[in-house]
Amino acid sequence: MKLPFIRNFTFSAIATAGMNKQYLYSGLQARCHFDIDSYQDALFDTYHISFPHNLHKAVLKRRAEFLAGRFVAQQVLNVLGVKNFRLENGADRAPQWPVNIIGSISHNDDTALCAALLISPAHTVSADTLSAKTSSGIGLDIESWLPVTKVAEIWPNILGKKEYFQLQTMPWPFNQLLTLVFSAKESLFKALYPQVGCYFDFLDACLLNCSLSTGCFELQLLRDLSPEFHAGRCFQGCFNYTDKDVQTSIVC
Template sequence: MDFLEDESAAPWWPAPGLVQHSAGYALGRYRDELFDRHRIEHPPALREAVPKRRAEFLAGRYCAARVLERLQANTAVGIGRHRAPAWPAPVVGSISHTADRAIAVATRAPGVLGLGVDIEAELDPVTASELRPQVLGGDDERWLEHPRLSPQAALTLMFSAKESLFKALYPSVGEYFGFEAVGVTALDHERQRVGLVLNAPLPGSRWPRGARFSADYCHPAAGLVATLVVAGEAAASF
């Protein structure tokens, strides 16, 4: 059996113009020569990384290569500042992975300034307790009492939504910003959407305090949640 399995180009979200590729991968079957087999560049900075990091990088960049093929972009995703993926213009994209699944999404749609995708396994109680102060701020705690979600599921969802927003905005901000800069305004289980708002202006002038966004979410497999944020010319209202 190969390192990659269960590949799919089926979209998880009905977003016009969005191209997606996902694949499962088996860490136990990872070998360095798979970079050459799948025609993915093995960057020098990754040579000293542990096999887990090399495996997840390969799986993510493989998915990214497939979406670039479908968008007829012949240049690979590079490594930018802070090791963030550098997509070839005018393509806008994002990559994420869990311990055994990777996903890449991308688009050429005009007006899209950033895409953020994140996939997470539901946090266990111990990890949830450790991450809670880092993820939640302001009034975010109230969403842990959601009638349809356990506290761990709600926290995982908010963590993933904020991570997706960070990925979507980072290319236009160029600097790190913490989860405390983002508040949760809604957690709509019926529409599978998380409302987000900036609690503070981000570097530059494009994203002011009060800018609103939405993260659509889905459950691609049992125990997994995935979120998507599309940042456009105007912030979405929720």
Template sequence: MRYPDLPLPPVAGGFILSRHLNHSDPLLAVSHFAPQKYHDALAVEWGIPLPARLQQAVIKRRAEYLASRFLVRSVMAELGIADFILSNAPDRSPCWPAGIQASLSHSAGVVVVAATRQPCAIGIDVEQFMLEKTAQDTAELLMNEQEQQLLRTLPISFSAAATLLFSLKESIYKALWPQVYQPMDFLDAALVSVDLTQQRATLRLTQHFSGCFTAGTLLQATFLWHENQVITQVTHRL
């Protein structure tokens, strides 16, 4: 996975700071935005109305919604689907166009989107690095003993390694939910290997979810570091 470097047209007003994509498959796009520059008139101007559930939400939440939908619309246009506005199902999962497998994540002024027409489960996630104390305090919830031992052998800080693992498991959850519609615990998938040079990881499901996702199923992931963030992506052919 390569960090997106092909710029999309700039957006006036200061809310959207940048938008870049890669013409890879899955297509990968990233946008940086300034939450403090958000105002409701932008949603009207861009034709992306806020849903009723967000009318009284805090500015941060409304900014995330608008920035993510704005990037999704650009990505769908690249795939030949014009003027698409992403909506959510009653379970809050995104409703993508027919024939499109995609995933969306946002964190601290960054939005990432991955999308493909290939028949695969796909999940993407972006996370800010955890504090060392947070990594230590949440280790038992996030990882089993073998995973913790593996992370401590990596030539990076434990907080960076724990953030990577957290993001990988979030990407797995996002990839599996549209296929199985079942809740997933952090310990329902276990890290098997990490290659920091190739920026690849393998995880194994420890629970049975469906005929396609049985206990023992191996899931391949890619990841990349950018400043104080990690982006992870899981794809699994269906």
């Protein structure tokens, strides 16, 4: 008997909310597993999710990933009070979230994630929170562990030399550490891109520190993206991992 397409659905808190001096908003994260062998196009109608035109020529795997990601996003938005919202992609293929919502979606081969924050349109700023941000971005990413056989080929595209030698001193397999840094930088990109409106590379940020015991990391920008997001600015994030993959998140 086939497994249901969506299974093991759960909600959780957003671990990184408040970590980078932004305001604490109402937010939620969800994840699920999905079974590609149980995927059918008809499930888009079942879940009341729009089937985008650019998926018509996509392979089955891509369709299944997209549907699972939009499903968890739909559940998060429903709980945040934005019901029956059709989450479409913009011209840059990024999801176009409802007004006063920021969010992020990620998936790997069998897991889909979504985190979203409900942002108040007005803020009361006290003297002790003047340094806090009045806007926010959220980045969420999940990556399957990179194969050991690939790391020598791809690490120069992800790490600077200083980062490379730093990872050599840490008590974890290098392929897993490389996956973690890759995912952390993906989360940073997802959090910042909607705010700065420009692309930047893996080598435009570097890992400052990472604690395997606390599940926290810190990245630093190496180039100016905007007056607010300038070279030297640091960002804290969180990660957790399983025997198959690693998940990272940043709110900033």
